[in-house]
Amino acid sequence: MRILVTGAAGRLGGRLVETLGARDHAVIGVDVADFDIADFAATNRTVGQIAPALIIHAAAWTDVDGCARDPEQALRVNGYGAQNVALAAAAVGAAILYVSSNEVFSGTTKQPYREYDATAPINPYGYSKWVGERAVLTLNPRHYVVRTAWLFAHGGKNFVQSILNAATQGKPLRVVTDEIANPTYTDDLAAAIADLIETERYGIYHLVNEGACSRYEFARHILDRTGHIETHIEPITLSEWPRASTPPPFAALENLHGKLLGVTLRPWQAAVDAFLEREGRIERGAGR
Numbered sequence: 001m002r003i004l005v006t007g008a009a010g011r012l013g014g015r016l017v018e019t020l021g022a023r024d025h026a027v028i029g030v031d032v033a034d035f036d037i038a039d040f041a042a043t044n045r046t047v048g049q050i051a052p053a054l055i056i057h058a059a060a061w062t063d064v065d066g067c068a069r070d071p072e073q074a075l076r077v078n079g080y081g082a083q084n085v086a087l088a089a090a091a092v093g094a095a096i097l098y099v100s101s102n103e104v105f106s107g108t109t110k111q112p113y114r115e116y117d118a119t120a121p122i123n124p125y126g127y128s129k130w131v132g133e134r135a136v137l138t139l140n141p142r143h144y145v146v147r148t149a150w151l152f153a154h155g156g157k158n159f160v161q162s163i164l165n166a167a168t169q170g171k172p173l174r175v176v177t178d179e180i181a182n183p184t185y186t187d188d189l190a191a192a193i194a195d196l197i198e199t200e201r202y203g204i205y206h207l208v209n210e211g212a213c214s215r216y217e218f219a220r221h222i223l224d225r226t227g228h229i230e231t232h233i234e235p236i237t238l239s240e241w242p243r244a245s246t247p248p249p250f251a252a253l254e255n256l257h258g259k260l261l262g263v264t265l266r267p268w269q270a271a272v273d274a275f276l277e278r279e280g281r282i283e284r285g286a287g288r
């Protein structure tokens with residue numbers, strides 16, 4: 001299939017280009033250097049020239065605190081940018097897969113969210129991703145909305161690297177115990193998306209590594225698996241960690257819809273171990 005991937009220079013987009021290319025799709029990766037998704041004319045023109053059968057829209061402004069400081073820009077890029085991409089896809093008869101976020105939920109429940117549970121974003125990033133969802137859902141009937149959470153990837157900034165760097169440099173670690181979600185490995189997510197698009201079963205999906213944990217438990221697992229068992233982490237609450245954005249406290253997702261189609265991801269602990277193994281942080285074979 002001829003597939004256009006936006007956000008191709010990003011953590012997930014880069015992995016999508018590799019994974020889909022390895023499965024013999026004709027993949028064209030684009031990023032902000034090629035065109036700005038917030039510019040409708042440029043988006044429409046480029047999509048028209050490329051004429052894909054499917055657009056995987058992974059581009060976004062993912063700086064959650066930045067979005068809280070500049071909600072209009074968040075909306076411009078994540079909300080109306082997704083609208084532009086959805087319109088451009090519809091104009092060339094392409095299907096669209098929009099990568100969304102667990103932050104479209106309020107996080108006030110205690111049960112993992114299912115695909116058709118009510119959304120209620122509580123911060124500007126979540127709101128902007130929710131607007132993107134609404135646009136995609138209404139403008140192109142051949143849509144997949146894939147919500148995910150807490151991505152970690154090789155290269156670039158992510159929680160796993162930050163925890164390991166702090167531990168290695170002997171910096172004090174303070175991590176929140178009351179923010180819960182699903183750590184998700186971009187390699188696993190890219191493979192699951194590649195499986196999903198084969199089905200042509202359009203709809204809303206929650207593609208995350210299986211299981212959920214707090215940021216504290218996530219950090220503890222990373223340190224315990226990499227020989228930092230003695231490293232202390234001070235458990236704190238969200239109220240003790242002031243930041244511009246307010247994260248939904250319990251925003252774990254359940255992959256119910258994908259599972260019905262056989263699209264599943266392994267438990268998050270196994271995914272973290274596989275990541276650490278590929279980074280050379282733990283012995284080969286330990287991450288299976």
Ligand SMILES: NC(=O)c1ccc[n+]([C@@H]2O[C@H](COP(=O)([O-])OP(=O)(O)OC[C@H]3O[C@@H](n4cnc5c(N)ncnc54)[C@H](OP(=O)(O)O)[C@@H]3O)[C@@H](O)[C@H]2O)c1
Pocket residue numbers: 006007008009010011012013031032033035036037038057058059060061062077081099100101102129148149150151152
């Ligand atoms: N990271 C997570 O934990 C997480 C969790 C849930 C959902 N998601 C969603 O998953 C998707 C991929 O996330 P990611 O972590 O791979 O993001 P990422 O690494 O930040 O990559 C996003 C890419 O989009 C580009 N971009 C930003 N603004 C753009 C614009 N106006 N026009 C064109 N391209 C633009 C970025 O370029 P610059 O870097 O130059 O800005 C970047 O290369 C996003 O839709 C995100 O909302 C992420």
